[in-house]
Amino acid sequence: MQIAPKGEQARNNTALPKALTLIEALPWLERFHGKTVVIKFGGNAMVDEELKAAFAQDVVFLRYAGLHPVVVHGGGPQISAQLDKLGLESSFTNGLRVTTPETMDVVRMVLAGQVQRELVGLLNGHGPFAVGMTGEDAHTMTAVKRYALVDGEHVDIGLVGDIVNIEAGAVKALIGDGRIPVISSIARGTDGHVYNINADTAASALAVALGAEMLVVLTDVEGLYADWPNSDDVISQLSATELEALLPELASGMLPKMEGCLNAVRSGVGTARVLDGRVQHSLLLEIFTDEGIGTMVVPDDDMMVTGGLA
């Protein structure tokens, strides 16, 4: 038994700020309780063990707070490292990996066999929550071959797919069972082939199919820079129409992310956010505190609302 001297706990001046921080989360808890949040965890944000562990804590926190988190993960750098180890060439066209059948085997092995397994393991360190799957499972994601548009020409980039259908039943069943689906961006083709899908595109399509409240993309920059690479001023909020106007200027990895955000908010997702995954607990800070961090894309008619409350 431990007995505290009378009044000591109440006078303890470190307690109040902690309580106030918790109370700051109350309106957001009220707002997001029971809502689905699709979180894309980019390969570039998985830079160290501490960050990955903090990410897992945040996702489980969301689950305990009554939200329904769904994780779609990337793994581009991890795939490139493995291809390199195997002496296989790796190249990108318009931010998409040129995917030969041999490359596809490595993509599948790294995403479903390594990255997804690691995230599932970290999440399940907190309880029996995470279930890993790929878009192939239960026909969750169906794709057709995608061509890259280069100087007006359609260029063949191999087994890269565009999602044409999402069958969200399996993911919804997992959510209904209190699980946290962890999904690799691989799809079954209408032609029976297996396709490599950009993970931002997959997360966006899934957010739409699930009727998610929010799409959150964790990457390795603070958000969308207004004038990249010349300045690091981050656009904190923009409307779908404003984003659409910016798309032609965007380069490399940012293009599929912002296209995904645009597609999401134009198709009924409440907001889409790009956050710095290198900042520990950026997910919790974004969802449960008043200071929005990163870039938030809102539907055109929500543009008047500020501070993250779209």
Ligand SMILES: Nc1ncnc2c1ncn2[C@@H]1O[C@H](COP(=O)(O)OP(=O)(O)O)[C@@H](O)[C@H]1O
């Ligand atoms: N306007 C922009 N604002 C921020 N980053 C940009 C912009 N345009 C291009 N980028 C690049 O996009 C990268 C993020 O995309 P990517 O490397 O594919 O990340 P991830 O692995 O998280 O999907 C940034 O590191 C940056 O180099």
Ligand SMILES: CC(=O)N[C@@H](CCC(=O)OP(=O)(O)O)C(=O)O
């Ligand atoms: C078609 C295509 O480019 N697929 C990606 C899939 C992984 C991914 O998107 O990972 P990040 O989010 O970490 O970039 C690739 O092969 O790298």
